[in-house]
Amino acid sequence: MNRLSQIFGAAIIIAIAVVFIVQFRPSTGPVQSAGNTCAVEVRGSCISSIDFNASKNLLAMRSPDENRLRAMGYRRLTAEGLYERWLLNEDAKRLGITVSDDELTSELVAGRVHVSLPADKIRQVGYALSLREDLTRYLDVRNRQTKKFDNKQYEKQIRNITKMSPTDFRDYQRKELIAARMRELIRARVRVGENEAFEQFSREKSTRTLAYVRFDRRFYSDLIVDTSEKAIQAWADNNKEELDKAWEGRKAQYQPECRVARVLAVEVKPEEAEQGPEAGKAAAKARIEGAVQRLKKGESFADVARSASDDPSAARGGELGCVAKGRLSKPVEDKLFEMKAGDVSDLIETEEGFHVIKLEQIAKDAEAEKIGRQETARDLYIAHESERLAAEAAKQVLAAAAGGKSLEDALAAYMAQLTPAKAKEKEGAAAPGAKASGGAAAAKQDGNKDAGAKEGGEAGEARVPYTIATHPNRPTVETSLPFNVSGSPIADARDSTEAARIAFQLDKPGDLPKDVVALANGYAVIQLKEKTSASQEQWDKDREFYTSAMRAAKQNDALIGYVRRLKSTIGSEVKYDQNLLKESKPAEDGSGEPPLPLEDEGE
Secondary structure, eight states: OHHHHHHHHHHHHHHHHHHHHHHTSTTSSOOOOTTOOEEEEETTEEEEHHHHHHHHHHHHTTOOOHHHHHHHTHHHHHHHHHHHHHHHHHHHHHHTOOOOHHHHHHHHHTTEEEOOOOGGGHHHHHHHTTOOTTOEEEOOOBOTTTOSBOHHHHHHHHHHHHOOOHHHHHHHHHHHHHHHHHHHHHHHTOOOOHHHHHHHHHHHHOEEEEEEEEEEHHHIIIIISOOOHHHHHHHHHHTHHHHHHHHHHHGGGTSSEEEEEEEEEEEOOHHHHTTOHHHHHHHHHHHHHHHHHHHHTTOOHHHHHHHHOOSGGGGGTTEEEEEOTTSSOHHHHHHHTTOOTTOBOOOEEOSSEEEEEEEEEEEEHHHHHHHHHHHHHHHHHHHHHHHHHHHHHHHHHHHHHHTTOOHHHHHHHHHHTOOOOHHHHHHOOOOTTOOOSSHHHHHHTTTOOOOOSSOOOSTTOOOOOOOTTTOTTOOOEEEOOOBOTTOOSSTTBSSTTHHHHHHTTOOSTTOOOSSOEEETTEEEEEEEEEEEOOOHHHHHHHHHHHHHHHHHHHHHHHHHHHHHHHHHHTOOOEEEOHHHHSOOOOOTTSOOSOOOOOOOOOO
16 A cells, blocks of 8 residues: 555655646746846856846845845845856856756746855855855745645745746756755865864864064154153264155155144043033033133143143143144144244133143244154154063063063063153153143154043143153053964954964964064063863864865855856956846835745745
8 A cells, every 4th residue: 555655645746746847838827028137258158148137136135125135235245146156157057067857947946046145255145145065045836725846836936036937946946956966066165184173173173372572653752752852863963764754754744834832631531421411521621711710720731741641742741833724623733823922821711521621832833844854753752662672672572581581570670771851751751641732743643542541530631741660551561361363362463363373383371582573562471371282072072063164165166266266267248238237226115125035945
């Protein structure tokens, strides 16, 4: 009896397939629109706009949010996917890979339809479009009562979604299925051995921890570099060509007129702003009014700015340099350019807080150029000198540690012989938590916002200048978090993974590399502190998952590389219909294109 049932069951399946194929003869279904054009042309071959619209609708059918699709550029993705489908089909001809009618019918009877996306977008975009990893959609082609294939339901689905006749849809899906088979073959060639997987697993799961010291240029520019006029002029005399070149790029900032000014700025503190905008402004105003009282009692503007200002220029007594229009915030600039030399302004309110400015000189033409060249020389000199000192310091400490001293002792010995420049001792240091009142001031200070030993709490209260021991960027021994070979143990390293790469070349804790690590603002000395390796127990637990994930990643890379080669050899001559690629505009109600009919996906 069971044998008889199997025979009858097989006969029913064959009968369905025969009817299905017969129903898909060219005489069935509506005739396609005469408006068919080439969505993509490759070497004289035309990929029709009918295929383009069918693919576009199938890709979008689970994502009714038209605005999201538009942001993804899914029309472009659709066209590029069809282009790659053509490439894979052409290569399939070379390899003799085809799809039989029975294989195609089996897919369609199951309601399984295939689409294409660019190989390098399959994972990311496919996930966003709720596509399966094999780029398939499931259409509900079953009878609601019998749960078996229903040809009428099938035709209704493909007409509603793809706007194709059953015959054309079958031809369209044949190309998609061939492309899918090519992708499978390319992926199937990828092998991941257990030894290879374990080596990669070990690299990723093994960790290192570093001890390191930063030598920050800002520490040296604030406290160590000799900024006397004699030192700056000596550098300028020896580097005239570099200075001339830099001046050519800057002179438009000074000519025909610039104004030499100082600023005293007090900003609203975050903790004060939490009490409300008005309370924050009131507190800032009270502080700057206290500073103004010091001015009225006879203290110099430079001294008050140096100790009470929140601007980075506080390190130079509020000196902004010679400022041209367009380089300060508008309220400050407007006031500055209506003042006379020697004037001190009233309070100027800005979004950040309050400012008082002093105009010291109005420089024009030759005088403006003289000042501009002096400031350019000063900036270049400080940049070069702080870079040199930071590099020398890092190499000195590295050599001492390599000679047998601990990193802490090597740093302590270096810091003990370090003395601040006399010019810096006289000038003091910048105020804490500072931001420039204008772009020029911020640029001159190389981003140094922190510039005082403690926050002044009372109105206009003077702050203690930074010293070598209290500067926020002073060299200290720090410890990284554990990281793997692709980690970034030092956040501001110029090459984010260089420190990790070097650390994994060190053999045992205490080892040092041969050279220092370059940072965005200086250099670092690193030393291996801890070393851990991936355990066999951990590998036994994660082997299957990790090997599978690694294989999938390599398969994806293999497919991307294969398609790239096809593009360079047989499909470089490609042309898109730009009208079809234009994303539709949202409707007035914001809904965009009418949503496609959504049906439940099959199993």
